[in-house]
Amino acid sequence: MPARPKIDRAAILDVTLEIADRDGLEAVTMRAVADRLGVTPMALYRHVGDKQGLLDGLVERLLGEQPDPDAESSWEEQLHRRAAGLRETARRHPNVFGLLLARRAATPEALRARAGVYRAFADAGLPEDLIPRVERLLSTFVLGFAASEAGGRFTDREAADADFAYAEEVLAVLIPRLAAQE
Template structure:
């Protein structure tokens, strides 16, 4: 792809990202983008084949921003840097980031993001046959946590934990009532994310130790 066409494609994806953040993914259409950049809808097909193709390119744009910058040689720090970068991207693009959980990553940017994770797991000593599964476990935690934060799943909503429990017979939800004192505390999401990452690093270390 020539430089001019690549620059135009980057502009198209940038407009799509802005429209998604302003109005949600439902606001992203080829017609709206064509209007924004002064092309006819038919001319836009010279850059993106369909809305699905455009959404794939949005995924690629998000992934390109996840890549950690020079996190150092230690495999733990490399995994942590990638995880923290992904969470930061989620907060930067809260209405678009959920695409990473709902669409397959089919463009080369996905390979470029996942490869350092594979390399970190290999450097940790994880057996080769276990690397893909551990990468999926790691990525699913990171993406799931980040999407839950920005989409509102972790929000309190109209009722707090105590009010929600009060609406259910304690005999039907005994664990909730046993944990009431814990559930009613404010959650430090930064600390919980970091704790989850530490647990995952322990899983990686155990996988490497089992190999030895």
Template sequence: MNARPVLSKERIVEAAALVADRGGIAAVSMRSVAAEIGVEAMSLYHHVANKNALLDSLADWAFEQISAPEIDAPWRLAMVSRARSARSVLVQHPWALGMIEARPRPGTPLLRNFDRVFGCLLNSGFSAALATHMFSALDAYVYGFALTESSLPFTPGDGAEKSFAEDVAPSPDDYPHLVRTLGELMSSGTYSFADEFDVGLDLILDGFQQRLTQAS
């Protein structure tokens, strides 16, 4: 006779993440998570009050995967590290894009992460206003890039971009500038859309570095 699975809130949330990874956030329910674990749905209520509480915990779980900067770390390195971490989490778990900051009651992992970001920036000489501008611009960029990346009809790298461009094959008569750009990008054989992330990130950080220098 098989032993009954040992339940805990952590195991329930991890199972919910697996369900969401396969079917999106809409697939997450007390019943589907219970089935993932191999128990009856009613047994989950001893650890999680209801579906909303489960989604709150799932949002917390996602944010716990995103690295938070050390307050005394060099601000630029810290923001790069956090941005790359957030991008990785959001691409691996696309369901998190629309819900980790949409919960009506932000959890401790989100608040702690945000506090560490602002602590690092304020400690590095940013004003509250400039730190807020930085925070808003970076998160919008990371979320937008992750959304684009996870929605592409191909997986970036290994020549996928070149194959896609060849399949689309825009007419040079109708789209001369697009054809020229694609031709130059693909000629090296090494172009990957994924590399655009660090390029865009550097451009944003360069702008804030300039603003910080001007304010000093």
């Protein structure tokens, strides 16, 4: 009797991301992932739950690719590095990246990225009650810009970089103003 393949959450998410990158999110099914791993779909349930767990895992993977900036760097540098990381992730995974606009971060690993943004805003002096709102606004902008860029909306990379740099300049003025209002 042949040995059963060993699988774990990491292997399942690796294969899920490969399928989504190659064939799009609609190709991600429990059966497709199980077939690639040489197991039955039931073998996946212990590690990821169901298809929603696979999708949550993809969000985790995409956010997990983000740099974890040095906490000693300025809040501007922390946010810049995170935004640049999201833009790079969008370029690497254009078929999957839109998932970050459609699904909330749900796993502890995925939530770690948001916590880093919250820390940067706290470092900027934003009042605690404003941080979630500003994070949603900023994240929606960065994710939308990165998805548009990866989807081919911007044909001139230098112009896209200049537009993004301008947005960062605006934020560098706006965030301290918000912090000073309280």
